[in-house]
Amino acid sequence: MQRIGVFICHCGTNIAATVNVEKVTEALRKEPCVVFADNYQYMCSENGQQLIKNKIKEYNLTGIVVCACSPRMHEGTFRKTAEAAGLNPYMVEIANIREQCSWIHKDIDEATEKAVILGRTAIAKLTLNTPLTAGETGVTKRALVIGGGIAGIQCALDIADAGYEVDIVEKRPTIGGRMSQLDKTFPTLDCSACILTPKMVDCAQSEKIKLFTYSEVEEVKGFVGNFKVKIKKKARYVDETKCTGCGVCMANCPSKKGLNAFNMNLNTRPAIYIPFAQAIPNVAVIDPEQCIKLKTGKCGLCQMKCGVGAIDYTQKDEYVDREYGAIVVATGFKPIDLTNFNEYGYADNKDVITSLELERLMNAAGPTKGVLLRPSDNEHPKVITFIQCVGSRDVSGCGKPYCSKICCMYTAKHAMLIREKYPDTEVHVFYIDVRTPGKNYDEFYRRAVEQYGVDYIKGMVGKVYNENGKLMVQGSNLLDNTQVVIPSDLVVLATAIEPDPSVRDIASKLTISIDTNNFLTEAHAKLKPVECATAGVFLAGVCQGPKDVPETVSQASAAASKVIGLLAKDKLKGNPCVAHSDEMMCTGCSQCARVCPYGAITYEDKTFGRGANATVRRVAVVNPAVCQGCGACTVTCPSGAMDLHGFSSSQILKEIDFICKK
Amino acid sequence: MENFDIEYIKEISRTDVRKCMKCGKCSGRCPAFNDMDIKPHQFVTLLGQGKFDVLLKSKAIFSCLSCMACVERCPRGVAPANVIEAVRDTVERMQNGNAIKAEDIPPIVDDLIPQQLLVSAYRKYRK
Amino acid sequence: MQEITENKEFKPLIVAFCCNWCSYAGADLAGSSRLSYPANVKIIRVPCSCRVNPIFILKAFQRGADGVILCGCHPGDCHYSEGNYRTRRRMSLLFSMLNYLGIEKERTRVEWVSAAEGAKFSAVMNDFVKTITALGENKKLEDLRCKSKN
Numbered sequence: 046m047q048r049i050g051v052f053i054c055h056c057g058t059n060i061a062a063t064v065n066v067e068k069v070t071e072a073l074r075k076e077p078c079v080v081f082a083d084n085y086q087y088m089c090s091e092n093g094q095q096l097i098k099n100k101i102k103e104y105n106l107t108g109i110v111v112c113a114c115s116p117r118m119h120e121g122t123f124r125k126t127a128e129a130a131g132l133n134p135y136m137v138e139i140a141n142i143r144e145q146c147s148w149i150h151k152d153i154d155e156a157t158e159k160a161v162i163l164g165r166t167a168i169a170k171l172t173l174n175t176p177l178t179a180g181e182t183g184v185t186k187r188a189l190v191i192g193g194g195i196a197g198i199q200c201a202l203d204i205a206d207a208g209y210e211v212d213i214v215e216k217r218p219t220i221g222g223r224m225s226q227l228d229k230t231f232p233t234l235d236c237s238a239c240i241l242t243p244k245m246v247d248c249a250q251s252e253k254i255k256l257f258t259y260s261e262v263e264e265v266k267g268f269v270g271n272f273k274v275k276i277k278k279k280a281r282y283v284d285e286t287k288c289t290g291c292g293v294c295m296a297n298c299p300s301k302k303g304l305n306a307f308n309m310n311l312n313t314r315p316a317i318y319i320p321f322a323q324a325i326p327n328v329a330v331i332d333p334e335q336c337i338k339l340k341t342g343k344c345g346l347c348q349m350k351c352g353v354g355a356i357d358y359t360q361k362d363e364y365v366d367r368e369y370g371a372i373v374v375a376t377g378f379k380p381i382d383l384t385n386f387n388e389y390g391y392a393d394n395k396d397v398i399t400s401l402e403l404e405r406l407m408n409a410a411g412p413t414k415g416v417l418l419r420p421s422d423n424e425h426p427k428v429i430t431f432i433q434c435v436g437s438r439d440v441s442g443c444g445k446p447y448c449s450k451i452c453c454m455y456t457a458k459h460a461m462l463i464r465e466k467y468p469d470t471e472v473h474v475f476y477i478d479v480r481t482p483g484k485n486y487d488e489f490y491r492r493a494v495e496q497y498g499v500d501y502i503k504g505m506v507g508k509v510y511n512e513n514g515k516l517m518v519q520g521s522n523l524l525d526n527t528q529v530v531i532p533s534d535l536v537v538l539a540t541a542i543e544p545d546p547s548v549r550d551i552a553s554k555l556t557i558s559i560d561t562n563n564f565l566t567e568a569h570a571k572l573k574p575v576e577c578a579t580a581g582v583f584l585a586g587v588c589q590g591p592k593d594v595p596e597t598v599s600q601a602s603a604a605a606s607k608v609i610g611l612l613a614k615d616k617l618k619g620n621p622c623v624a625h626s627d628e629m630m631c632t633g634c635s636q637c638a639r640v641c642p643y644g645a646i647t648y649e650d651k652t653f654g655r656g657a658n659a660t661v662r663r664v665a666v667v668n669p670a671v672c673q674g675c676g677a678c679t680v681t682c683p684s685g686a687m688d689l690h691g692f693s694s695s696q697i698l699k700e701i702d703f704i705c706k707k
Numbered sequence: 708m709e710n711f712d713i714e715y716i717k718e719i720s721r722t723d724v725r726k727c728m729k730c731g732k733c734s735g736r737c738p739a740f741n742d743m744d745i746k747p748h749q750f751v752t753l754l755g756q757g758k759f760d761v762l763l764k765s766k767a768i769f770s771c772l773s774c775m776a777c778v779e780r781c782p783r784g785v786a787p788a789n790v791i792e793a794v795r796d797t798v799e800r801m802q803n804g805n806a807i808k809a810e811d812i813p814p815i816v817d818d819l820i821p822q823q824l825l826v827s828a829y830r831k832y833r834k
Numbered sequence: 835m836q837e838i839t840e841n842k843e844f845k846p847l848i849v850a851f852c853c854n855w856c857s858y859a860g861a862d863l864a865g866s867s868r869l870s871y872p873a874n875v876k877i878i879r880v881p882c883s884c885r886v887n888p889i890f891i892l893k894a895f896q897r898g899a900d901g902v903i904l905c906g907c908h909p910g911d912c913h914y915s916e917g918n919y920r921t922r923r924r925m926s927l928l929f930s931m932l933n934y935l936g937i938e939k940e941r942t943r944v945e946w947v948s949a950a951e952g953a954k955f956s957a958v959m960n961d962f963v964k965t966i967t968a969l970g971e972n973k974k975l976e977d978l979r980c981k982s983k984n
């Protein structure tokens with residue numbers, strides 16, 4: 046039998062003016078289990094709280110009901126008060142008689158009657174409360190960043206700066222990501238490498254940051270504060286600790302026909318290679334598909350020439366187990382495959398290229414050493430036509446329904462750079478809309494038109510075909526209602542971007558929800574843009590949605606601050622109002638695990654009974670550190686085994702009873 | 708007797724003109740563009756604006772080859788060729804008997820008609 | 835035969851389930867903006883609208899409630915990311931059988947009310963009370979044993 050104390054607040058006149066608090070006190074005092082009831086002017090004040098503390102001790106109360114303002118306002122306050130008096134903080138119920146009673150009703154009798162009913166309901170609920178203790182778990186003071194692009198780099202640097210260890214796992218042989226492939230960045234036209242490589246070097250030199258390049262996340266176990274991750278280090282066939290990045294091996298490798306992915310396959314590289322000059326780590330890697338020694342056993346030239354003996358053809362994939370407190374996903378993007386867009390002739394014409402390919406063609410470290418030459422015959426293109434929205438905003442099934450966000454700006458950048466470097470070049474841009482929301486973005490685009498004389502044509506290209514060695518770009522000009530054909534030397538497609546395909550695998554390993562376009566879903570579109578529904582997992586960069594570099598950097602820093610906030614805690618206090626399963630009733634049907642948005646429910650085989658009667662059954666187990674207490678599983682459970690602490694079915698049914706009691 | 712109005716065209720074209728994002732790719736691809744007084748993208752716009760009379764007076768409905776390139780290329784799933792076809796059908800049906808009289812055909816497009824109607828019918832009914 | 839007289843004083847009893855993150859906060863905002871709605875609406879706080887078992891709704895009717903309204907976050911805004919989608923599915927299933935159980939469909943409703951929509955909360959409640967008042971007392975499912983206790 047509980048001993049309940051009821052405390053009714055006047056809230057000055059906020060409650061007392063429309064609710065007869067004396068009457069309420071009298072009525073509630075008569076309720077079963079209630080051993081004390083009183084009212085006071087301001088319950089939340091120092092004196093009010095002291096009153097509660099005194100009465101808890103004096104009457105040896107097992108639970109209290111406070112009839113006052115919304116629980117969203119002061120539930121926490123009164124829980125602390127109860128705790129200070131030695132009561133379990135979850136033996137507190139609030140009856141909301143201000144926002145949901147005194148403030149909205151004018152008639153005193155009516156409001157008083159409602160206040161009594163709300164008070165009774167709260168008392169009835171409290172009789173079924175059980176003391177709850179928030180579970181505590183330790184926090185591993187280390188973060189994992191998946192993806193070593195600008196998002197991952199920025200995030201890792203920020204976390205390391207706060208004094209925590211960070212590991213970056215990058216599947217390619219070097220960090221740097223897509224940004225390292227860019228020539229210049231809008232809207233200031235900074236050289237991309239000039240602003241990125243110092244950050245890459247910082248990562249390599251930081252004592253707190255450990256780089257796992259050419260590695261992948263193999264397995265993730267555990268939960269917030271205590272993730273256990275298996276990392277697969279792919280065989281490089283080069284000893285990272287010995288290689289100095291001198292490049293002698295590359296010069297001597299006889300197998301030179303590998304496509305250079307860093308240069309968007311526009312030129313070739315040897316079988317042993319360093320992706321680019323500023324690669325971090327500056328260590329060679331052997332492509333096993335291309336290496337003669339690895340394929341046939343005959344060659345070994347690089348091993349002979351290597352001055353430090355770094356080449357090791359016997360290297361195998363390695364697995365490393367690491368523990369983390371938090372994980373940031375920053376897996377980035379890739380341009381979409383253009384095979385569905387044969388109207389632009391991308392597959393048939395070497396001179397129809399994507400914007401990222403143009404980026405390499407204009408870069409000083411690219412295949413043409415920064416001189417803009419068209420791929421087919423290495424001639425200077427005189428007429429260049431850009432086509433925007435290639436695959437973006439396309440619901441026909443060929444492309445992507447969303448706006449890729451960055452194309453308008455990089456197209457303006459390319460057009461401007463070309464006109465700057467080669468003023469005799471004619472540049473046309475076919476556009477549907479020019480979208481330039483961002484600081485100094487529209488000014489940038491207008492500069493392309495007004496200062497550099499780029500010809501923007503409102504309309505879309507219907508087809509690109511070859512005629513007399515020219516690429517004929519046929520499109521509409523909607524403003525003068527004509528169809529135009531532009532004989533061009535080079536056609537650049539502003540290709541839509543999509544999340545890197547590796548994201549699906551990462552999402553399923555971390556139970557992050559993924560949308561129809563393969564973007565990872567944040568916990569709240571507006572208020573939790575970098576958090577995931579899965580506690581302890583954060584998002585940065587394009588894996589969450591299309592973003593340009595400035596936005597990616599801001600999001601990465603935001604994710605880092607969330608990680609730092611998490612790692613700064615010694616113990617994580619859970620919310621004890623979580624689901625729990627009655628294993629005697631559970632049938633192990635897995636319905637609950639299917640609806641759980643957090644992956645908090647797992648199944649265990651448990652033995653019931655003893656000796657000859659022992660049976661093994663599969664039952665649901667809720668991890669209280671992961672469960673957020675939404676209650677979806679409680680309703681789904683067909684046997685009624687699942688229930689929620691703090692909002693149990695019996696409590697809610699009791700509340701219904703008392704509200705409906707006439 | 709059916710009620711011929713803008714809603715009738717909308718219904719038989721089975722095209723949701725609100726899906727159009729006004730990119731103009733249909734007109735960019737159209738092989739008969741230069742022979743049309745109203746361009747493919749304008750058909751979609753005019754239908755959306757409810758300009759029934761303007762559509763009916765169009766000569767372009769007899770220049771459209773029904774090649775369906777605009778339908779194929781549209782990124783938003785709008786079908787300009789269906790709109791043109793619907794206008795054409797409406798014009799024909801309004802002149803009784805679901806047919807068009809020879810004297811009503813503008814002389815300028817005389818030569819084109821048999822072939823383009825054949826092509827159109829072929830594309831429409833082959834499935 | 836007893837003659838049925840229209841009871842002008844009929845005040846329906848309404849049970850409202852509100853999710854903690856949006857609708858309960860919306861109700862609080864209605865309160866702090868002093869936007870009134872009838873006193874016979876009583877709110878039960880749940881963590882998420884998906885915590886509401888269809889049984890709760892039937893139970894409320896059995897206990898004599900005249901209307902039950904379920905409020906949650908707008909689709910896509912759920913604090914638990916997808917709880918309200920489950921609510922929507924479960925409730926459309928429940929509502930489709932209400933007539934069979936003898937309860938007018940209009941006695942139940944699902945509404946999406948955000949934490950910023952105090953005015954909407956009050957408007958929804960006023961409208962719902964009006965609907966239920968027009969429908970009259972819920973006699974069909976009420977447990978007679980509950981009544982005899984009075």
